[in-house]
Amino acid sequence: MKIKSLLVTAAAGAMVAGAAAADPVNLRIQTHHAAETPLGRHITQWADDVNVMSGGDITVEMFFSSSVVGSVETWDAAVNGILDCDATGAAYQTGKNPAFQFLGDIMGGYDTPWQQYSWLYQGGGYEDAQELYNAYNMQLIGWSLFGQESMSSSRPIAGPADLEGWKFRSPPGMETEIFEKLGASPIVMDFTDIFTALETGVIDGADASALANNVAMGLYDIVGHASFPGFHSMPSDHLACNKDVWDGLTEQQQRIMEVAWQKLSLQLTLYMDVANAEAAAQLTADGIVLHDWSAEDRAMFRSMAQEAWADWATRSPEAAALVDSHVEYMTVLGLIN
Structure with missing residues (x-):
């Protein structure tokens, strides 16, 4: 027993020494x-x-x-070393490769954030991404999902007919094409410019x-309408780091960042379920009017989204x-035939 205790103590000491050896x-x-x-x-x-x-060791x-x-x-x-990591989202990078659209916002795809997370971690998505x-030269660490987004508007948006001529801020990528076909006028602008x-x-x-x-952004201090529950968009924000920086971390440091981000993902999505309600x-x-699109209108949007997926699939391997x-x-999950 004494020898065993000495071995355990030595092993623990080696682990502490190894951890301490990591560069801050x-x-x-x-x-x-x-x-x-x-x-x-x-x-x-x-x-x-x-x-x-x-x-x-990591600040x-x-x-x-x-x-x-x-x-x-x-x-x-x-990528260029001005920052070390990017905590925005892949959809901002569709200009580099259209494939980033399907890592940032599938548009009309999964119904819940849990389904979308499961594609990443159980459906082979992480390896593909x-x-x-x-x-x-970037490394994906993980995703965070708020759930379905809600559109905010100064006028009613109760269904597709209300989108005719509707000028709205849109993120770059596939969304602009889908909404243009619905008669809207999407304007791509930075997230920070929306309020003004x-x-x-x-x-x-x-x-x-x-x-x-x-609500936290103060949008409903200005406008009186919103779509809820959402249906059109469920973007995944990411944490992605410069690969040289990532490769310079120890395996312990990498694991810590990955596991901590998975905690963030779980806690954020659970929090948002309650916060949105x-x-x-x-x-x-x-007195803000919430518009819940009908099942027929939602099905129409998903059909148009799938047409857009097929078109974007031709744009890069x-x-x-x-x-x-x-x-x-999605076929395995029963979301589409």
């Missing part, structure tokens, strides 16, 4: 979300988790509200985020591969 790292990370939003608060907690679990310097570069430029800033990220554009009447509405996030109740009490992967997995 400071990671500069930008997100387009404000610090006071749900994701902003959860990222702050993630940074603290990473610091505590690493014994202080995170967060830049909120795209304060260093524009949201769409965050990726390049990480990593191959694309690595081609641009609504306030000045440059746009009638916005596809910004989930309902509770839209509470926001809907409060907005209704405040990587896009085709990701569309095939999503369709195969």
